[in-house]
Amino acid sequence: MAAEQVSGPETGTVRVDAWIWSVRLTKTRSIAATACRAGHVRVNGERAKPAQTVRAGDEVRLFHAGRERIVVVKRPVSKRVGAPVAAECLIDKSPPPPTPTEAAALGLRDRGTGRPTKRDRREIQSLRGR
Numbered sequence: 001m002a003a004e005q006v007s008g009p010e011t012g013t014v015r016v017d018a019w020i021w022s023v024r025l026t027k028t029r030s031i032a033a034t035a036c037r038a039g040h041v042r043v044n045g046e047r048a049k050p051a052q053t054v055r056a057g058d059e060v061r062l063f064h065a066g067r068e069r070i071v072v073v074k075r076p077v078s079k080r081v082g083a084p085v086a087a088e089c090l091i092d093k094s095p096p097p098p099t100p101t102e103a104a105a106l107g108l109r110d111r112g113t114g115r116p117t118k119r120d121r122r123e124i125q126s127l128r129g130r
Contacts, residue, residue: 013053014076016043016060022077023086025062025069035064059093069094 014022017036021029033050035041040063041048054060054073062069072091081089116124 012076013055014078015050016041016048016052016054017050018078019054019073019076020060020062022080023071023089024080024083025071026064031064035062040064067094067097 017029017032020026020032020035020041026032026035032041036048036050036052039047042061043052043054043058045059048060055076056073058073060071060073062071070093072093073089074091075089077085077089
Protein backbone atom coordinates (compact mmCIF):
# COMPACT_ATOMS: atom_id res chain seq x y z
CA MET A 1 0.00 0.00 0.00
CA ALA A 2 2.87 2.40 0.64
CA ALA A 3 3.87 2.04 -3.00
CA GLU A 4 0.55 3.63 -3.98
CA GLN A 5 1.48 6.84 -2.16
CA VAL A 6 4.64 7.26 -4.21
CA SER A 7 4.28 8.77 -7.68
CA GLY A 8 3.87 6.40 -10.55
CA PRO A 9 7.00 4.45 -11.48
CA GLU A 10 6.20 4.94 -15.15
CA THR A 11 6.85 8.68 -15.02
CA GLY A 12 8.88 9.43 -11.90
CA THR A 13 7.55 13.00 -11.94
CA VAL A 14 4.96 14.87 -9.91
CA ARG A 15 3.53 18.41 -9.91
CA VAL A 16 5.63 20.85 -7.91
CA ASP A 17 2.68 22.16 -5.87
CA ALA A 18 1.61 18.62 -4.96
CA TRP A 19 5.17 17.66 -4.03
CA ILE A 20 5.67 20.73 -1.81
CA TRP A 21 2.44 19.89 0.00
CA SER A 22 3.09 16.14 0.22
CA VAL A 23 6.52 16.55 1.87
CA ARG A 24 5.01 19.01 4.38
CA LEU A 25 6.72 22.23 3.32
CA THR A 26 3.28 23.92 3.26
CA LYS A 27 0.16 23.18 5.23
CA THR A 28 -2.21 22.90 2.26
CA ARG A 29 -1.89 22.29 -1.46
CA SER A 30 -3.68 25.53 -2.24
CA ILE A 31 -1.03 27.46 -0.27
CA ALA A 32 1.63 25.68 -2.33
CA ALA A 33 -0.14 26.54 -5.60
CA THR A 34 -0.58 30.17 -4.51
CA ALA A 35 3.13 30.38 -3.66
CA CYS A 36 3.95 29.06 -7.15
CA ARG A 37 1.67 31.60 -8.84
CA ALA A 38 3.18 34.41 -6.73
CA GLY A 39 6.71 33.50 -7.85
CA HIS A 40 7.88 32.17 -4.48
CA VAL A 41 8.85 28.75 -5.88
CA ARG A 42 11.83 28.10 -8.14
CA VAL A 43 12.82 24.74 -9.62
CA ASN A 44 16.46 24.55 -10.72
CA GLY A 45 16.66 28.35 -10.62
CA GLU A 46 13.62 28.91 -12.86
CA ARG A 47 10.32 30.32 -11.65
CA ALA A 48 7.81 27.48 -11.38
CA LYS A 49 4.11 27.33 -12.18
CA PRO A 50 1.97 24.97 -10.03
CA ALA A 51 1.69 22.32 -12.77
CA GLN A 52 5.44 22.13 -13.47
CA THR A 53 6.80 18.67 -12.81
CA VAL A 54 9.72 17.79 -10.57
CA ARG A 55 11.81 14.62 -10.58
CA ALA A 56 14.56 13.21 -8.40
CA GLY A 57 17.59 15.50 -8.29
CA ASP A 58 15.73 18.77 -8.90
CA GLU A 59 16.43 21.68 -6.54
CA VAL A 60 13.31 23.43 -5.22
CA ARG A 61 13.52 26.84 -3.53
CA LEU A 62 10.43 27.95 -1.62
CA PHE A 63 10.01 31.26 0.17
CA HIS A 64 7.27 30.66 2.74
CA ALA A 65 6.52 31.86 6.27
CA GLY A 66 9.28 34.45 6.21
CA ARG A 67 12.15 32.13 5.30
CA GLU A 68 13.63 30.46 2.27
CA ARG A 69 13.65 26.67 2.10
CA ILE A 70 16.13 25.03 -0.27
CA VAL A 71 15.48 21.33 -0.80
CA VAL A 72 16.58 18.71 -3.32
CA VAL A 73 13.99 16.19 -4.48
CA LYS A 74 15.17 12.75 -3.43
CA ARG A 75 11.94 10.94 -4.31
CA PRO A 76 8.80 12.39 -5.93
CA VAL A 77 5.60 11.69 -3.97
CA SER A 78 2.14 12.82 -5.02
CA LYS A 79 0.15 11.99 -1.86
CA ARG A 80 0.76 13.54 1.55
CA VAL A 81 2.93 11.28 3.67
CA GLY A 82 3.93 11.15 7.31
CA ALA A 83 6.80 13.25 8.63
CA PRO A 84 9.35 10.39 8.78
CA VAL A 85 8.61 9.39 5.16
CA ALA A 86 8.61 13.05 4.06
CA ALA A 87 12.10 13.49 5.54
CA GLU A 88 13.31 10.62 3.34
CA CYS A 89 11.87 12.25 0.21
CA LEU A 90 14.04 15.38 0.33
CA ILE A 91 17.50 16.66 1.16
CA ASP A 92 17.20 19.90 3.13
CA LYS A 93 19.90 22.45 2.29
CA SER A 94 18.10 25.40 3.89
CA PRO A 95 19.98 27.84 6.06
CA PRO A 96 18.97 27.60 9.72
CA PRO A 97 16.06 29.82 10.73
CA PRO A 98 17.08 33.08 12.38
CA THR A 99 17.13 33.18 16.14
CA PRO A 100 14.64 35.54 17.81
CA THR A 101 17.40 38.08 18.48
CA GLU A 102 18.52 38.00 14.83
CA ALA A 103 14.92 38.39 13.69
CA ALA A 104 14.54 41.45 15.94
CA ALA A 105 17.68 42.94 14.42
CA LEU A 106 16.17 42.69 10.94
CA GLY A 107 13.81 45.54 11.66
CA LEU A 108 10.59 43.81 12.62
CA ARG A 109 8.04 46.27 13.90
CA ASP A 110 5.94 45.94 17.01
CA ARG A 111 2.33 45.04 16.47
CA GLY A 112 0.04 48.04 16.50
CA THR A 113 2.68 50.66 15.70
CA GLY A 114 0.95 51.52 12.44
CA ARG A 115 2.19 51.85 8.94
CA PRO A 116 5.90 52.65 8.58
CA THR A 117 6.86 56.09 7.38
CA LYS A 118 9.13 56.59 4.40
CA ARG A 119 12.06 57.08 6.79
CA ASP A 120 11.18 53.86 8.68
CA ARG A 121 10.97 51.95 5.40
CA ARG A 122 14.40 53.15 4.31
CA GLU A 123 15.90 52.18 7.67
CA ILE A 124 14.35 48.71 7.46
CA GLN A 125 15.66 48.22 3.92
CA SER A 126 19.17 49.31 4.94
CA LEU A 127 19.11 46.85 7.84
CA ARG A 128 18.08 44.04 5.49
CA GLY A 129 20.86 44.95 3.07
CA ARG A 130 18.71 46.04 0.14
